[in-house]
Amino acid sequence: MCGITGMVHLEQDLRQQELLLRKMQRTLQRRGPDQEGIFLSPQCAMAHTRLAVIDVEKGRQPMEVTAGGETYTIVYNGELYNTAELRTQLEQEGTVFQTHCDTEVLLQSYVHWGPRCVEQCNGIFAFAVWEHGARRLFLARDRIGVKPLFYAEIPNGFVFGSEIKALLQHPDVPHEIDKTGIAELLLMGPGRTAGGGVFRTIREVKPAHCGYYMQGQLHLHPYWELHAAEHTENFADTAAHVRELVTDAVRRQMISDVPIGTFLSGGLDSSLLSSLANQVMQEQGRELHTFSVDYQDNDRYFQKSHFQPTSDPTYIRAMERYLGCRHHWTVLDTPALAEALYAAVDARDLPGMVDVDSSLLLFCREIRQEVTVALSGECADELFGGYxxxxxxxxxxxxxxxxxxxxxxxxxxxxxxxxxxxxxxxxxx
Structure with missing residues (x-):
């Protein structure tokens, strides 16, 4: 996970706005604790905070290339799962790479295909590319909107960032909400309406949208849509198809130059992902680290509900025995959960799911002691009817x-x- 932020201004010389850019960058340090960088030019300034996963030394951002008389600078948050395929295709068409990171592959894809590069990308991403000569900023977000990208149009300019708090550092972005923002917080939370940013002037690039900010105008458009269609496969073909898709997704997300592990709650989704990830690691002669969370005295005080009819540890231990991985337990107590509520809301920018958020924050802090990347079953319930x-x-x-x-x-x-x-x-x- 990385953080990106930046601004475009038609009248100010943004080379004089380094202090403001640094303030915006500092709000994103949680997202990128390993490296940081900035880019300053007369009309565009951008900053990056990096969680280094691939090509730790050479993958620094902002990253810049010059081709065909134009210079391009990118800030990018995400992962491309088809990096190898895109790299091979670009090399066959004459591109010469200087690094092994997906950032350069994405940037060269933009240089080669322009806005249509997003149609080639299998991954999760939010990124911005500044074209120096054309003086225009390209923005894009992945198909499902896994990676966030907020923006605000300001007088004679434009501000963007991975999180709302980065935008709020800019003096031209008011800290105001109206009745729509109130409805989002109280009626929709912890969800949000697609494209909304709760604060009055803040918006979010919608999933599967991209476009340009140039000459004081923002033009975004969808590059992909999800369509409903009749399901015609029989059960056997459906099972094989789902297995192929899930297995491919896990294998692609196991590519990393840093330690990797999985969440393991004992449910179907995390158990399936951990099992598949374990197969990949065994093929590579490596040991998978799995991580579970429990609560102090949970065995005494757990009460079943419609949402959670049984407690997790029994299933976690069954999977722990089955997998034979290096398993790690994190046990959380109520006072720590309550205290972490503040940090969890600060990290999310908006009110969230209360103790679910503070649990996840504390759990991830513990996981970070062992691995940099962890696969989880988040959102599998929506796909596979788990709720x-x-x-x-x-x-x-x-x-x-x-x-x-x-x-x-x-x-x-x-x-x-x-x-x-x-x-x-x-x-x-």
Missing amino acids: PWYRDADIRRINGFPWAQSTAYRTQFLLPEIAAEIDAQAYVQ
């Missing part, structure tokens, strides 16, 4: 997103004058 409401007949009959079943309750927290301006149910729908 209870997918099997709850009452919830399935209700129109709307299954998470959003508490709108009436949440509306009670709105001030009457605000509630009068927001049709809460219609907003959520």
